[in-house]
Amino acid sequence: xxxxTSWSTATGTRAAFDQAMTRLHDRMGGYPGYLLVxxxxxYPAEELHAALAMLPPSVKVQGCSSCLGVMTEEGxxxxxxxxxxxxxxxxxxxxxxxxxxxxxxxxxxxxxAALEAALADSGRPGELPDIVWLNAAPGHEEAVLQGVCDVxxxxxxxxxxxxxxNHVAGAWRLLTRQGAAGDAVxxxxxxxxxxxxxxxxxxxxxxxxxxxxTSATGRIVHAIDGRPAAAVYREWTGSLLDGVPAxxxxxxxxxxxxxxxxxxxxxxxxxxxxxxxxxxxLADGSLSLFAEVAAGEQLVLMTGSKERLVARAGRVAxxxxxxxxxxxxxxxxxxxxxxxxCMLTVxxxxxxxxxxxxxxxxxxxxxxxxxxxxxxCMLDGHPSHGNLMISAMVFSE
Amino acid sequence: MxxxxxxxxxxxxxxxxxxxxxxxxxxxxRQLRFESEGLLEGLQALTEARDTGQVFDKLSRxxxxxxxxxxxFMLLAGASGELRTVRATAPVFEGLHWRAGKMLQRVxxxxxxxxxDLAEVPxxxxxxxxxxxxxxxxxxxxxxxxxxxxxLVFVHAQPAFFTADQVRLLERFAPLGNQALISxxxxxxxxxxxxxLRAANDALETSHLQLLQSEKMASIGQLAAGVAxxxxxxVGFVLSNLGSLAHYLDDFLEVLSAYERLEAELPPxxxxxxxxxxxxxxxxxxxxxxxxxxxxxxxxxxxTRVRDIVQDLKDFSRAGGAxxxxxxxxxxxxxxxxxxxxxxxxxxxxxxxxxxGVPDIECLPxxxxxxxxxxxxxxxxxxEQGGKVxxxxxxxGDAIWVEVADDGRGIPAENLGRIFDPFFTTKPVGQGTGLxxxxxxxxxxxxxxxxxxDSKPGCGSRFRVWLPIRQVAAGTEETHxxxx
Ligand SMILES: Nc1ncnc2c1ncn2[C@@H]1O[C@H](COP(=O)(O)OP(=O)(O)OP(=O)(O)O)[C@@H](O)[C@H]1O
Ligand SMILES: [Mg+2]
Numbered sequence: 001x002x003x004x005t006s007w008s009t010a011t012g013t014r015a016a017f018d019q020a021m022t023r024l025h026d027r028m029g030g031y032p033g034y035l036l037v038x039x040x041x042x043y044p045a046e047e048l049h050a051a052l053a054m055l056p057p058s059v060k061v062q063g064c065s066s067c068l069g070v071m072t073e074e075g076x077x078x079x080x081x082x083x084x085x086x087x088x089x090x091x092x093x094x095x096x097x098x099x100x101x102x103x104x105x106x107x108x109x110x111x112x113a114a115l116e117a118a119l120a121d122s123g124r125p126g127e128l129p130d131i132v133w134l135n136a137a138p139g140h141e142e143a144v145l146q147g148v149c150d151v152x153x154x155x156x157x158x159x160x161x162x163x164x165x166n167h168v169a170g171a172w173r174l175l176t177r178q179g180a181a182g183d184a185v186x187x188x189x190x191x192x193x194x195x196x197x198x199x200x201x202x203x204x205x206x207x208x209x210x211x212x213x214t215s216a217t218g219r220i221v222h223a224i225d226g227r228p229a230a231a232v233y234r235e236w237t238g239s240l241l242d243g244v245p246a247x248x249x250x251x252x253x254x255x256x257x258x259x260x261x262x263x264x265x266x267x268x269x270x271x272x273x274x275x276x277x278x279x280x281x282l283a284d285g286s287l288s289l290f291a292e293v294a295a296g297e298q299l300v301l302m303t304g305s306k307e308r309l310v311a312r313a314g315r316v317a318x319x320x321x322x323x324x325x326x327x328x329x330x331x332x333x334x335x336x337x338x339x340x341x342c343m344l345t346v347x348x349x350x351x352x353x354x355x356x357x358x359x360x361x362x363x364x365x366x367x368x369x370x371x372x373x374x375x376x377c378m379l380d381g382h383p384s385h386g387n388l389m390i391s392a393m394v395f396s397e
Numbered sequence: 398m399x400x401x402x403x404x405x406x407x408x409x410x411x412x413x414x415x416x417x418x419x420x421x422x423x424x425x426x427r428q429l430r431f432e433s434e435g436l437l438e439g440l441q442a443l444t445e446a447r448d449t450g451q452v453f454d455k456l457s458r459x460x461x462x463x464x465x466x467x468x469x470f471m472l473l474a475g476a477s478g479e480l481r482t483v484r485a486t487a488p489v490f491e492g493l494h495w496r497a498g499k500m501l502q503r504v505x506x507x508x509x510x511x512x513x514d515l516a517e518v519p520x521x522x523x524x525x526x527x528x529x530x531x532x533x534x535x536x537x538x539x540x541x542x543x544x545x546x547x548x549l550v551f552v553h554a555q556p557a558f559f560t561a562d563q564v565r566l567l568e569r570f571a572p573l574g575n576q577a578l579i580s581x582x583x584x585x586x587x588x589x590x591x592x593x594l595r596a597a598n599d600a601l602e603t604s605h606l607q608l609l610q611s612e613k614m615a616s617i618g619q620l621a622a623g624v625a626x627x628x629x630x631x632v633g634f635v636l637s638n639l640g641s642l643a644h645y646l647d648d649f650l651e652v653l654s655a656y657e658r659l660e661a662e663l664p665p666x667x668x669x670x671x672x673x674x675x676x677x678x679x680x681x682x683x684x685x686x687x688x689x690x691x692x693x694x695x696x697x698x699x700x701t702r703v704r705d706i707v708q709d710l711k712d713f714s715r716a717g718g719a720x721x722x723x724x725x726x727x728x729x730x731x732x733x734x735x736x737x738x739x740x741x742x743x744x745x746x747x748x749x750x751x752x753x754g755v756p757d758i759e760c761l762p763x764x765x766x767x768x769x770x771x772x773x774x775x776x777x778x779x780x781e782q783g784g785k786v787x788x789x790x791x792x793x794g795d796a797i798w799v800e801v802a803d804d805g806r807g808i809p810a811e812n813l814g815r816i817f818d819p820f821f822t823t824k825p826v827g828q829g830t831g832l833x834x835x836x837x838x839x840x841x842x843x844x845x846x847x848x849x850x851d852s853k854p855g856c857g858s859r860f861r862v863w864l865p866i867r868q869v870a871a872g873t874e875e876t877h878x879x880x881x
Contacts, residue, residue: 119517126517127500127510130561152513153557199421203414267420270413308410319418323425379420 001194003333003395004028005072005087005365009079013047016084021055024086031056032088034096034188036335037063037175038070038369041165042082045173045180052177060098060121062188063175064135064369067164067340069350071368073358076350081166087335087367089395093193097122100176100186107140107185111147114187119151122189128152129189131196131393133335134160135174136185138372139219141385142292144185145375149383158383159198159393160187161337161371168252168279172372192395194332197324199316200376200391202275203308206261209236209301216295221287224299228285233260233278236301241281248281255279256309256345259388261302262293264378274378275302277341277387290373290387304388309342310349313368314356317392321360326396328362334394336368342388343370361394432566435463439570443577448585449545452578453484456549460570464536464563466551474505474546483547489527495520504537504548509571511536511564513557534558538567542578625707632707636700643693650686706736722868725762727769727799728752728790734769735788741777742786746803751789755797758866764840765864771833772801772860778824779805779858792866796846800861807854816850837862845869 006023008016025031035055039048045065052061069078070085077083089096099117101110115132119125132152136144141162148158163172174184190196211232215222221229230248234241237258244251261273276299280288293299313336321331336357346353357366374389442455449471457469470485472495480495497505498520504510512535515521521529532552536559540547553559663670735748742748776786780803787802808816815821817838822831834848841848844864852858 124500124510126512126514126521128513128557128559128561128564151557155557155560155562156513157561201414201417203410205410205413267416270416272413272417305410308414311411312414315414315418319421323421379417379424 001091001093001332001397002028003087003089003365004032005074005085005333005367007070007072007074007077007083007085009077009082009084011082013043014051016043016082017048017051020084020086021051024088028088028090030090031059032090033058033060033092033094034089034190035059035061035063036087036367037061037084038066038086038367039063039084039175040068040070040078040081041065041171041173042080043084045175048084048175049177049180052175055177059177060096060188061175061177062098062133062135062186064161064163064186065165065171065173067343067370067372068166069370071336071338071350071354071357071366073354073361073363073366075354085367085369087333087365089192089333091192091194095122095124095191097124097189098176098186099188100174100178100181100184102181103137103140103144103183103185107136107143108147108150110185111136111144111187112150114185115148115151115189118187118189122191124191127191129156129191131190131198132156132158132160133188133190133393134158134185134375135187136160136162137172137174137183138162138164138290141373141375145383145385147185148187154382156383157198157377158375159200159335159337159377159391160375161369161391162373162375164340164370164372168250168372195324195326195396196393197320197326197396198376198391198393199320199323200374200378200386200389201312201316201319202386202389203312204259204261204273204275204302204304204388206271206273207236207301207303210298213293213295213297213299216293219289219292220282221289221293221299222285229287230281230285233281233287233301244281248283250280252277252279252341253344256339256341256388257304257306259302259304260289260293260299262297262299265380267379272379273300273302274384274386275388277339291385306346306349309346310352311356312342312390313338313353313392314360316390317357317360317366317394320392320394321396324394324396326394330397331361331364332395332397333364334361334366334392336366336393337371337374337376337389337391338368339374339388339390340370340372342390428562431463432569435460435566436570436573438462440573440577443574444580449547450484452540453549456574457486457551460551460567463566464551464559465553466536466559467553468531469549469551471540472501472548472550474548480548487531489531493524493528496523501537501548504539505546507539507541507571509536509538509564509567511559511561513559515552515556530554536564536567538571539575540578541575545578628703628707632700632703636697636704639693639697639700643697646689646693653686708733722759722761724757725760725765726755726757727760727762727765727797727864728755730762730766731769731788731790731799734766734773738770738773738777741774745777745780745782746784746786749785749787751787753789753791755790755792756866758797758864759868760844760864761840765844768837768840768862769799769801771837772862775833775860776801776803776805776858778829779803779807781805795867796863796865798861798863800859802857802859804857807856807858808850808852809854813850813852817848 004024004027006020008020010016010019068081069076069083072085097118098121099114101114103110132148163174165171173180173182174186176186211224213221213224214226223229224232240254240258241251255278259275259277261275263271264274265272276289276291276293278287279290282288317334373385374391375383375385376391378384438459439456442459443452446452446455453471468487468490470482470490472480473483474480478497480497482490482493485491500510500518501520512518515532515535531554533554533556535550535552538549540549784804789800791798817834820831822829838848841862845868846862846864849861
């Protein structure tokens with residue numbers, strides 16, 4: 001039973017895959033039973049899919065594109081936006097299954113179908129997975145999660161990250177051995193013989209700026225307190241968006257430290273929030289977010305610091321370890337989901353993020369991906385979709 | 398933003414993160430405490446359990462608070478690899494058979510398996526619709542010890558009902574539970590050993606008593622033989638004297654008749670003749686003549702009876718030397734036994750004897766007589782008064798049977814299993830020792846036979862003793878000793 005990672009930034013998809021795969025094979029002493037493949041859009045997923053054909057049929061594969069790079073315990077990997085990372089799990093006594101489905105206008109049904117396929121693939125039909133690992137095209141994560149809950153209920157830990165691309169231009173891809181696609185959901189069920197624990201968190205503080213959503217459709221907020229949402233948000237954030245033209249535009253990389261929060265509940269006396277990341281000011285004066293909001297909800301401007309973003313990944317990993325009650329020497333490895341928006345904000349400090357993670361995980365193998373939306377279980381214990389989140393899934397003996 | 402402000406904000410943000418961590422830790426802690434409570438209660442329940450049935454009952458009662466299932470049942474793995482439901486909280490789950498498919502096999506191998514949709518699991522697809530309707534999700538937990546390979550199944554009618562937390566609780570519980578089970582079994586083994594020792598002790602006690610009993614019988618036998626001898630001699634000469642007396646009397650009477658014929662021819666004036674006639678009339682010689690013969694006959698009969706009874710007494714106890722296997726007739730044995738018990742019977746019951754004329758059998762006759770004696774005495778004692786006792790014999794193939802039946806009070810069903818136990822008696826202190834049937838059983842077993850009982854309270858009882866005509870490995874003491 002072991003876990004290992006490898007990576008490559010070689011030019012040429014096949015060369016990169018071969019290099020990383022050879023290294024992984026060496027480190028594991030054989031092929032893994034379960035393989036995660038994370039890559040930037042510079043390596044076309046279709047070519048990676050072709051490369052997967054060289055693996056023994058028993059190897060189950062899930063993967064997706066990551067924004068601008070990937071992390072492993074060996075560092076942040078990105079060369080001209082090019083990076084490929086692998087994480088392999090060998091766990092002969094456990095069971096893993098992978099399923100995929102095209103979203104095709106019905107993300108909820110697609111998630112159901114993908115999860116059912118994954119359960120069937122695990123060879124343990126009907127059994128409750130220890131964890132559901134999810135990657136989907138960004139945009140419909142709420143519905144995707146509903147589909148997951150339709151099948152296994154709301155009591156299963158679901159963890160995941162939405163596929164990212166390098167320029168927020170829809171070039172994200174999902175990957176399994178069945179194929180590669182842009183508009184899809186891929187999901188794994190894990191019933192490992194090893195132990196797994198996870199944590200899903202964010203930080204941020206509420207400010208005094210807040211208002212009630214008076215008009216919204218899905219992820220577009222038209223009006224706050226009866227006024228155009230984009231204008232209200234500009235007002236709340238002072239000079240932050242001065243460079244953005246009046247006609248609107250992409251604001252993703254600017255708004256990471258100024259997301260909008262919706263109160264989810266209270267911890268003792270103190271309210272806590274789920275975050276929505278504004279990604280664009282639209283020409284009609286509305287505001288586009290990375291998560292759904294509804295009319296009547298209160299939005300609070302949140303504020304965060306770069307320093308916390310750097311420190312948070314390690315903290316989340318530590319939290320997962322604590323919750324699992326894992327001994328440091330028993331830890332086998334981890335998968336870390338790091339919000340792409342956060343990554344863009346802390347770009348120059350990514351080596352510190354890796355160092356924090358290595359510190360928390362004791363140098364054990366991990367893979368970190370940069371996503372356009374994160375899924376996990378909040379304090380209420382049920383799966384939900386959030387923005388600007390960081391999650392860690394840690395495996396232990 | 399002022400630098401000091403930024404610092405304050407950073408620390409506030411970190412504070413919030415810490416709060417989330419703390420909250421999570423608190424909840425985790427609470428969950429663990431809840432679990433530990435469950436573990437403790439479960440263990441306590443286990444240690445109170447005396448057998449696996451109780452293990453299930455107590456465990457399911459406790460665990461329900463922590464894993465709120467609707468129903469639970471226990472599967473036991475059989476030698477064939479099949480499992481069957483041995484205990485359940487609801488009848489619909491009882492008596493089910495399960496094949497150990499892949500899922501159950503993993504449970505048997507020690508893994509806890511939580512199923513959110515039982516319709517997908519082959520083992521459950523085999524089950525009747527009534528079961529499948531009532532159970533849509535389940536947790537299967539192994540319960541294992543040195544001798545037990547069982548599966549506890551907790552079910553709920555709602556799909557995806559059980560949670561990973563509940564599975565984890567059971568995972569934490571399993572090793573402790575199995576350990577507790579092993580110690581229960583260990584305790585059971587100890588108790589078993591103690592029971593064996595006690596049984597061995599009892600057996601010793603019984604054989605000791607048997608020894609005492611046969612010593613008693615032997616000394617009674619000796620006594621009887623002594624007394625019999627003492628009686629036999631006088632009775633012998635009384636009988637032979639009576640025989641002589643009868644002859645003499647015949648002679649006397651013949652002489653008397655001759656005298657009487659002569660008397661008739663004497664002249665009435667003969668002196669003394671009237672005095673003689675007066676004497677004859679006074680003693681009523683005619684009557685005496687008839688009666689003396691009767692008296693003699695009765696005395697002879699009585700003495701013969703005394704001789705026979707004494708002979709039976711001797712036969713019965715066969716005092717002295719160890720008895721040898723021999724061909725003997727049980728009907729003869731029954732007759733002499735009935736002779737001895739005649740008194741016991743005659744005021745209470747009418748005796749009905751139905752002998753089929755069975756052949757001689759290879760046996761220890763005086764021991765069999767003890768059996769018959771006890772059966773007949775028991776029958777007599779079961780009757781208040783005005784009853785009937787039947788003594789029958791018969792033959793079937795290579796065996797004969799002797800039956801003693803009565804229309805007395807009968808044996809209540811709850812006692813039927815115990816009447817052959819040594820010291821089991823319902824008779825008042827001093828009357829019964831409760832050894833009669835126990836000893837009879839031993840004797841009949843020694844003959845490779847058996848005793849059947851049929852009884853109806855209020856109507857009567859029937860004891861039938863089956864005895865083989867020939868002993869299989871003929872004749873030596875050794876072969877007959879193999880039975881206890
Ligand atoms: N014919 C019968 N009718 C009713 N009960 C009987 C009969 N035979 C035996 N039993 C019951 O079985 C018990 C045991 O019989 P068993 O002959 O062993 O002992 P006992 O007659 O009580 O004492 P013991 O024979 O030593 O004097 C009796 O006490 C009586 O309750
Ligand atoms: Mg008796």
